[in-house]
Amino acid sequence: xxxxxxxxxxxxxxxxxxxxxxxxxxxxxxxxxxxxxxxxxxxxxxxxxxxxxxxxxxxxxxxxxxxxxxxxxxxxxxxxxxxxxxxxxxxxxxxxxxxxxxxxxxxxxxxxxxxxxxxxxxxxxxxxxxxxxxxxxxxxxxxxxxxxxxxxxxxxxxxxxxxxxxxxxxxxxxxxxxxxxxxxxxxxxxxxxxxxxxxxxxxxxxxxxxxxxxxxxxxxxxxxxxx
Numbered sequence: 001x002x003x004x005x006x007x008x009x010x011x012x013x014x015x016x017x018x019x020x021x022x023x024x025x026x027x028x029x030x031x032x033x034x035x036x037x038x039x040x041x042x043x044x045x046x047x048x049x050x051x052x053x054x055x056x057x058x059x060x061x062x063x064x065x066x067x068x069x070x071x072x073x074x075x076x077x078x079x080x081x082x083x084x085x086x087x088x089x090x091x092x093x094x095x096x097x098x099x100x101x102x103x104x105x106x107x108x109x110x111x112x113x114x115x116x117x118x119x120x121x122x123x124x125x126x127x128x129x130x131x132x133x134x135x136x137x138x139x140x141x142x143x144x145x146x147x148x149x150x151x152x153x154x155x156x157x158x159x160x161x162x163x164x165x166x167x168x169x170x171x172x173x174x175x176x177x178x179x180x181x182x183x184x185x186x187x188x189x190x191x192x193x194x195x196x197x198x199x200x201x202x203x204x205x206x207x208x209x210x211x212x213x214x215x216x217x218x219x220x221x222x223x224x225x226x227x
Contacts, residue, residue, distance in 0.1 A: 006120060009033040009050035011041035011067065012082060013060050020109075021054070028113050038062030045071050052119055054112075055099070056082045057090055065093060072098040078119040082107070092221055095176045102174065118172035135225065136210030140168055147207065154206055159184065163199050164207075167215065167225040176222040 008030045018034050025032040035041035038059045057064030081094045081102040091102045100119050103112050139148040145161035147154050178190045204212040216224045
């Protein structure tokens with residue numbers, strides 16, 4: 001029977017993870033659901049419609065990447081990948097496949113709960129160009145290539161503006177280099193990471209310290225605009 005609380009499905013084959021997370025999720029105001037195998041997790045997603053999924057990549061029956069691919073065929077539920085520190089390539093692949101975020105194992109409980117809250121806010125807000133929030137003293141203007149910083153108008157190029165809008169619409173999520181480059185320049189430019197760094201640097205310089213502090217570089221992976 002549902003408690004009416006946001007439901008968090010943990011798909012992980014490590015019993016200690018469930019022993020650690022189940023009471024922590026309850027204490028934070030969530031209803032935890034548990035699966036130890038990928039197939040079981042997919043059934044729970046289809047039948048119980050959780051509000052968020054914590055997905056381990058190393059599962060005994062299905063690779064976590066396959067679980068992510070399959071669930072994205074029928075569900076837009078936010079997914080936070082639980083990833084080992086030495087699996088950078090897998091983290092990138094998971095984000096490109098539709099994961100909303102990742103947390104490295106071993107992780108701190110405080111960081112994980114913050115990431116969960118951010119992913120749930122992002123999912124529930126349904127942000128559009130007309131409802132973008134102010135960010136670090138910025139007032140966004142989706143229909144024009146400019147922005148106000150503490151009330152002062154700052155002109156952006158159209159490409160800089162498109163990059164800013166992409167980051168703002170995905171506030172709180174890690175966007176991989178490939179995701180950003182594909183969205184703004186097309187699939188032929190997925191390897192032009194140095195080009196992207198130039199535009200990120202230009203935005204940070206034009207928009208100032210508050211924005212620069214919130215725009216985090218995920219080394220070797222991409223960027224996150226914190227909420």
